[in-house]
Amino acid sequence: MTTALLTDRYELTMIDAAIRAGTHDRECVFEVFARRLPDGRRYGILAGTGRLLDLIADFRFGDAELDWLRDSHVVTAPTLDWLADYRFSGDIWGYREGEAYFPNSPLLVVQGSFAEAVVLETLTLSVLNYDSAVASAASRMVGVANGRPIAEMGSRRASERSGVAAARAAFIAGFGATSNLEAGRSWGIPTMGTAAHAFTLLHDTEEQAFLAQVDALGRSTTLLVDTYDVKAAVDLAVKVAGPSLGAVRIDSGDLPEQVQTVRRQLDGLGAPATKITVTSDLDEYTIAALRAAPVDSYGVGTSVVTGSGHPAAGFVYKLVARRDDSGTWVSVAKKSAAKATVGGRKLPVRERAGGIATSETIHVGEGAEPAPGARPLHVRLMTAGVPDDRYRGTTGTILAREHRAAAVAELPADALRLSRGEPAIPTIYVEA
Amino acid sequence: MTTALLTDRYELTMIDAAIRAGTHDRECVFEVFARRLPDGRRYGILAGTGRLLDLIADFRFGDAELDWLRDSHVVTAPTLDWLADYRFSGDIWGYREGEAYFPNSPLLVVQGSFAEAVVLETLTLSVLNYDSAVASAASRMVGVANGRPIAEMGSRRASERSGVAAARAAFIAGFGATSNLEAGRSWGIPTMGTAAHAFTLLHDTEEQAFLAQVDALGRSTTLLVDTYDVKAAVDLAVKVAGPSLGAVRIDSGDLPEQVQTVRRQLDGLGAPATKITVTSDLDEYTIAALRAAPVDSYGVGTSVVTGSGHPAAGFVYKLVARRDDSGTWVSVAKKSAAKATVGGRKLPVRERAGGIATSETIHVGEGAEPAPGARPLHVRLMTAGVPDDRYRGTTGTILAREHRAAAVAELPADALRLSRGEPAIPTIYVEA
Numbered sequence: 001m002t003t004a005l006l007t008d009r010y011e012l013t014m015i016d017a018a019i020r021a022g023t024h025d026r027e028c029v030f031e032v033f034a035r036r037l038p039d040g041r042r043y044g045i046l047a048g049t050g051r052l053l054d055l056i057a058d059f060r061f062g063d064a065e066l067d068w069l070r071d072s073h074v075v076t077a078p079t080l081d082w083l084a085d086y087r088f089s090g091d092i093w094g095y096r097e098g099e100a101y102f103p104n105s106p107l108l109v110v111q112g113s114f115a116e117a118v119v120l121e122t123l124t125l126s127v128l129n130y131d132s133a134v135a136s137a138a139s140r141m142v143g144v145a146n147g148r149p150i151a152e153m154g155s156r157r158a159s160e161r162s163g164v165a166a167a168r169a170a171f172i173a174g175f176g177a178t179s180n181l182e183a184g185r186s187w188g189i190p191t192m193g194t195a196a197h198a199f200t201l202l203h204d205t206e207e208q209a210f211l212a213q214v215d216a217l218g219r220s221t222t223l224l225v226d227t228y229d230v231k232a233a234v235d236l237a238v239k240v241a242g243p244s245l246g247a248v249r250i251d252s253g254d255l256p257e258q259v260q261t262v263r264r265q266l267d268g269l270g271a272p273a274t275k276i277t278v279t280s281d282l283d284e285y286t287i288a289a290l291r292a293a294p295v296d297s298y299g300v301g302t303s304v305v306t307g308s309g310h311p312a313a314g315f316v317y318k319l320v321a322r323r324d325d326s327g328t329w330v331s332v333a334k335k336s337a338a339k340a341t342v343g344g345r346k347l348p349v350r351e352r353a354g355g356i357a358t359s360e361t362i363h364v365g366e367g368a369e370p371a372p373g374a375r376p377l378h379v380r381l382m383t384a385g386v387p388d389d390r391y392r393g394t395t396g397t398i399l400a401r402e403h404r405a406a407a408v409a410e411l412p413a414d415a416l417r418l419s420r421g422e423p424a425i426p427t428i429y430v431e432a
Numbered sequence: 433m434t435t436a437l438l439t440d441r442y443e444l445t446m447i448d449a450a451i452r453a454g455t456h457d458r459e460c461v462f463e464v465f466a467r468r469l470p471d472g473r474r475y476g477i478l479a480g481t482g483r484l485l486d487l488i489a490d491f492r493f494g495d496a497e498l499d500w501l502r503d504s505h506v507v508t509a510p511t512l513d514w515l516a517d518y519r520f521s522g523d524i525w526g527y528r529e530g531e532a533y534f535p536n537s538p539l540l541v542v543q544g545s546f547a548e549a550v551v552l553e554t555l556t557l558s559v560l561n562y563d564s565a566v567a568s569a570a571s572r573m574v575g576v577a578n579g580r581p582i583a584e585m586g587s588r589r590a591s592e593r594s595g596v597a598a599a600r601a602a603f604i605a606g607f608g609a610t611s612n613l614e615a616g617r618s619w620g621i622p623t624m625g626t627a628a629h630a631f632t633l634l635h636d637t638e639e640q641a642f643l644a645q646v647d648a649l650g651r652s653t654t655l656l657v658d659t660y661d662v663k664a665a666v667d668l669a670v671k672v673a674g675p676s677l678g679a680v681r682i683d684s685g686d687l688p689e690q691v692q693t694v695r696r697q698l699d700g701l702g703a704p705a706t707k708i709t710v711t712s713d714l715d716e717y718t719i720a721a722l723r724a725a726p727v728d729s730y731g732v733g734t735s736v737v738t739g740s741g742h743p744a745a746g747f748v749y750k751l752v753a754r755r756d757d758s759g760t761w762v763s764v765a766k767k768s769a770a771k772a773t774v775g776g777r778k779l780p781v782r783e784r785a786g787g788i789a790t791s792e793t794i795h796v797g798e799g800a801e802p803a804p805g806a807r808p809l810h811v812r813l814m815t816a817g818v819p820d821d822r823y824r825g826t827t828g829t830i831l832a833r834e835h836r837a838a839a840v841a842e843l844p845a846d847a848l849r850l851s852r853g854e855p856a857i858p859t860i861y862v863e864a
Contacts, residue, residue, distance in 0.1 A: 005614035006592045008585065010625030012613070013649060017627070021644035023634055030630070055592070068617045076648070114634050121628075122612075125588035126595055153440065156557035157744035160438045160487070162591035163558055180554075181444070182437035185500045193442030195449070196553075198462070198751035201764040202455055202546050212453035216508070217445060228767050306743040312589035312734055319630035332633040335660050 004061045004083075008122045009074060012083075015115045016075040019082060024115035029321040029329075029345050032094075032108035032128060034101070038136070038310035040420025043411060045139045045404055046107050047169040048131030049097035050396035053387035055123055056088050088116055092382035095348075097391060098135075098172050098404030099377065100411060102360045102423045106346040107315065109378070114322070121317040129315050130162060133307030134169035137284070139408060140308070141300060142174035143416040144288040150298045151192050153179040153279065154305030166305040172400045175304075176297075188394035197251075200227040210240040220246035222277060225262070226253065234262055238269040247275035247296065255280060256293045263294040283308050284418055321345050329366055342429065349374035350410070350425075357410050357425050365432035436493045436515075440554045441506060444515075447547045448507040451514060456547035461753040461761075461777050464526075464540035464560060466533070470568075470742035472852025475843060477571045477836055478539055479601040480563030481529035482828035485819035487555055488520050520548055524814035527780075529823060530567075530604050530836030531809065532843060534792045534855045538778040539747065541810065546754070553749040561747050562594060565739030566601035569716070571840060572740070573732060574606035575848040576720040582730045583624050585611040585711065586737030598737040604832045607736075620826035629683075632659040642672040652678035654709060657694070658685065666694055670701040679707035679728065687712060688725045695726040715740050716850055753777050761798055774861065781806035782842070782857075789842050789857050797864035 018024035037044055061069075061083040069075055069083070090112025101107055108124065110117045141150055152170040155163030155178075167183030177190040184191035195213055203209035210223055219241045225233035225248045237248055248266070250258055255278050266274050278290065279299035287298055307313075318341045324330050331343030347363040349370040360377075363370055370376065381388055390396060408415070415424035450456035469476055493501075493515040501507055501515070522544020533539055540556065542549045573582055584602040587595030587610075599615030609622040616623035627645055635641035642655055651673045657665035657680045669680055680698070682690055687710050698706045710722065711731035719730055739745075750773045756762050763775030779795040781802040792809075795802055802808065813820055822828060840847070847856035 003592065005612075005617055006587070006595060007613050008587060008611040008625055009613055009616075009623045010611065010627055013625060014627050014631045017631065017645045017648035018634065020648045021635075021640070023644065026634060028630075028634065065617075069613075072616065072623070074613070074623070114630075118628075118630055121630075122588050122595070123592055126590060126592040129589050130591035130594070155438070155440060156554050156749075157561050157746075158558060159562035159591065159594035159597050160435065160555055160558040161593040162562070163438060163554075165591050179440040179442065180437075181439050181441055181501075181506070184441075184504065185437055185497075191441045191504070191506070193440050193445060195442055195446050196550075197766045198460075198546075198550055198553075199446045199449070201751045201766065202450065202458060202460065202754060203453075204756075208453070212455065213449045216449035216452045302744055302746075306738075311738040311743040314589075314734075317588075319633045322634060324636075334629045334633065334658075 002062055002065060003055050003059055003123055004065050006123050006126065007119060011119050011121055012069070012075050012079065014118055015082070016079040018114055019078050025113045027323040028112065028114045028117050028319055030110040030117050030317055031106050031320045031346065032124060032315050032317050033104050033106055034314045035316065036103045036314070037423055038314070041136065042415045042417065042421050042424040043100045043102065044132060044313060045135040045173050046095050046099045046101050046128070046132050047097055047135035047172050047400065048127040049094060049381065050392055050400060051131065051165065051168070052124060052127045053381060053392050055127065056120060056382070057385070057387050059086070059088060059120065059123065061086055082115065086116065087385060088112065088120065089385040090116060091380065091384065093378040094381050095377050096379055096403050097396065097400035098407060100407040102425060102427050104342065104362065104427050105360055106348055106362065109345070125315055125317050129312045131165050131169040132313040132315070133311055134166045134304060135173040136313065137308035137310070138170040138173035138175055138304050139404065140284045140418065141287055141304065143408070144284055144418060145298060146291060148295060148297055149176040150300055151175060151177040151179065152304055153193070153299045154301035155180045157302040158305040163305065168397060170304050172397060172404055174401065174405065187397050194222045195224055197224065197227045200224065206233060207236055207240065210237060214241045219244045222247040222249050224249045224251065226251050230258065230262065231265065234265050235269070238266065238271050238274070243269070243271040243274065245271060245274045247277050249277045249279060251279045253280070255286070256290060259290065259293040259295050288418060348377040350377060352410065355410065356412055359425050360427045361430060362427065363430045363432055368430070368432035434494055434497060435487050435491055435555055436497050438555050438558065439551060443551050443553055444501070444507050444511065446550055447514065448511040450546055451510050457545045459755040460544065460546045460549055460751055462542045462549050462749055463538045463752045463778065464556060464747050464749050465536050465538050466746045467748065468535045468746070469855055470746070473568065474847045474849065474853050474856040475532045475534060476564060476745060477567040477605050478527050478531050478533050478560070478564050479529055479567035479604050479832065480559040481526060481813065482824050482832060483563065483597065483600070484556060484559045485813060485824050487559065488552060488814070489817070489819050491518070491520060491552065491555065493518055514547065518548070519817060520544065520552065521817040522548055523812070523816065525810040526813050527809050528811055528835050529828065529832035530839060532839040534857060534859050536774065536794065536859050537792055538780055538794065541777070557747055557749050561744045563597050563601040564745040564747070565743055566598045566736060567605040568745065569740035569742070570602040570605035570607055570736050571836065572716040572850065573719055573736065575840070576716055576723070576850060577730060578723060580727060580729055581608040582732055583607060583609040583611065584736055585625070585731045586733035587612045589734040590737040595737065600829060602736050604829060604836055606833065606837065619829050626654045627656055629656065629659045632656065638665060639668055639672065642669060646673045651676045654679040654681050656681045656683065658683050662690065662694065663697065666697050667701070670698065670703050670706070675703040675706065677703055677706045679709050681709045681711060683711045685712070687718070688722060691722065691725040691727050720850060780809040782809060784842065787842065788844055791857050792859045793862055794859065795862045795864055800862070800864035
């Protein structure tokens with residue numbers, strides 16, 4: 001299905017008016033950034049770039065879309081002709097997917113004609129806002145999980161296609177697996193899951209359910225033990241599967257207490273290798289609270305796919321520079337109080353000392369030159385409309401996951417604290 | 433693109449184990465409900481049903497999906513054969529789309545074999561959880577807007593496909609239009625929007641931008657007046673478009689104050705018919721705060737597409753009854769503390785007195801008979817796998833919008849209050 005109409009109407013009416021005024025071809029630079037981090041967060045993680053590159057490359061208005069736009073009188077005939085030929089031919093730079101970001105980090109820079117760049121606003125923001133909200137929340141969870149694996153299982157609490165994007169974003173942020181099969185197929189993410197309470201309730205007894213599951217999925221499976229009585233179910237699970245039972249899953253109750261009890265019970269039953277996975281409405285705070293408990297892995301649903309309280313990253317897509325008629329770049333910026341933008345093209349770097357990030361330094365204007373040693377944050381993602389393959393598909397997803405790990409490792413230790421605080425490093429502007 | 437893999441892995445592994453155990457064909461009843469309303473909310477609005485009916489009717493495993501499942505060793509050969517033939521053949525009842533709901537309202541009842549019904553869990557919850565989160569938030573906004581129109585413009589703050597679903601859900605809840613073009617095409621929702629700040633910044637002066645816009649879109653257009661100085665822009669807008677200018681849009685600042693000032697200015701310029709629309713990070717609380725201000729219409733983005741603090745409705749999909757081997761229906765329920773379910777098939781009605789709802793009464797068990805006069809809440813949505821056309825497509829969407837208005841009008845006046853409170857009516861169980 002085409003993505004061309006995943007677009008706000010005003011983008012097309014602006015193009016319509018600009019074509020009529022002869023200004024649509026002015027070369028422009030648009031920038032994606034967040035004015036601030038979500039309340040009290042110390043860093044964000046950029047995600048969605050790899051998905052976005054494909055969506056931009058495929059962004060086309062087909063006959064069906066053009067017919068609908070014509071019949072709905074959204075734009076006039078010259079604009080319909082222009083849209084029929086549309087394919088993005090500009091350049092895009094941006095932070096690498098998985099990169100840590102801060103207020104005003106220029107995460108994506110889109111350079112092209114006004115019309116070809118402005119039409120990408122909604123799609124670009126939709127993808128980056130959602131995926132980054134998920135990755136930012138997921139990264140906080142990974143940060144407090146002390147290396148224990150976390151699986152994403154929140155598809156049911158996200159709109160149906162968002163679930164796939166969420167699985168990918170959480171994987172980039174360090175989750176190890178997802179329950180979502182389409183995310184497995186589309187992005188190569190390991191999938192997991194064995195059974196729900198319904199499976200136990202389907203059978204006449206819990207024992208019949210456990211026998212059926214072990215028969216089909218083997219002794220290494222994970223048995224869900226909280227449909228009726230946890231203690232009785234753990235006894236039964238080991239009786240049915242033996243001490244080589246893979247894991248038991250607990251999906252309710254007072255987890256720190258429950259997990260301790262089940263661990264002792266499993267050890268007492270001679271099943272010290274049987275793992276414990278917990279999945280009950282977890283978020284970064286409950287994961288942190290389980291640090292001392294003998295949990296082996298976590299499954300996280302609602303909180304990760306909804307950004308743990310911040311379901312959109314708050315990115316905006318703003319015109320920051322355009323060429324005037326003489327070909328000179330002019331910085332432009334909205335001046336409204338509280339929503340002012342910094343005009344001009346930006347060259348962002350991460351300054352470091354002893355391998356630890358000390359500031360996000362943004363050099364503004366043409367011809368900026370960062371100090372040597374700082375880590376440049378922009379890579380070229382698209383050249384004349386052609387995406388760089390390194391950042392796409394399953395390869396790009398794995399690269400992003402590795403990059404997120406490296407980028408977070410470079411942050412000051414405070415960055416991983418869950419308590420509300422200031423951004424982990426300051427954002428500093430340097431005028432060229 | 434197929435929806436078959438928008439499914440959690442455990443649904444397929446449960447089917448695999450049930451096929452092997454010979455239990456997959458047991459006739460089952462699954463129920464969708466919310467254990468509670470979001471914190472302090474007084475009612476919810478069900479949305480997504482119309483979308484879901486089509487998605488269920490089209491739910492198929494094609495060769496590509498089967499190949500991937502085989503190669504990934506998700507299920508065994510007998511299950512692959514079963515999936516290849518899959519099409520839902522059961523019955524579905526549910527609350528009408530647009531209906532008000534309360535804790536434990538049995539919003540959707542899916543009856544079919546265990547395997548054919550359990551495989552729909554993730555897709556069903558994804559659609560209903562997201563769409564209902566949006567509709568529930570949107571309905572609160574409409575409730576405090578005092579009849580002033582509200583447009584949905586939050587696509588950029590929702591994942592790309594979610595934006596379309598959000599536009600539809602908000603429309604059902606009483607919004608009048610959307611910025612999202614695909615929602616216009618797919619669901620017949622009126623679309624709106626004229627220009628962003630980028631359009632003003634593209635041009636050498638604000639006057640050139642306004643001239644270009646009025647030239648292309650006519651004097652009835654809406655001019656955005658807060659790129660530089662609002663007062664100067666309002667003067668300019670009326671100078672350029674004349675007193676028949678359609679509207680000015682304000683997207684920043686201290687709105688109650690700003691709106692009063694702009695209204696006086698427009699009246700003073702002889703443009704009393706020029707409307708004022710505001711769009712700056714609105715939610716139900718800021719809309720309520722603008723009640724006394726001369727606002728003509730609102731545009732709402734982030735808050736509505738993210739459910740205004742509650743981005744998922746919290747619905748679950750639970751097995752509540754199944755036939756035993758003798759053909760008798762058996763109520764089943766999970767017993768875990770805090771997550772216990774009420775087993776059995778439910779017949780929900782809304783009791784009323786003087787036309788005002790007094791309770792959500794849920795008759796439990798086979799053969800329940802509600803008192804006459806109560807409004808039955810279940811309609812049949814799907815029969816032997818075939819959806820009822822009345823609830824689908826643009827017709828179904830408009831019907832849902834009308835139903836939401838009627839359902840909310842029937843609630844006690846307290847229901848529309850924004851302050852935190854208990855559900856507007858109690859949920860009462862009656863055993864048959």
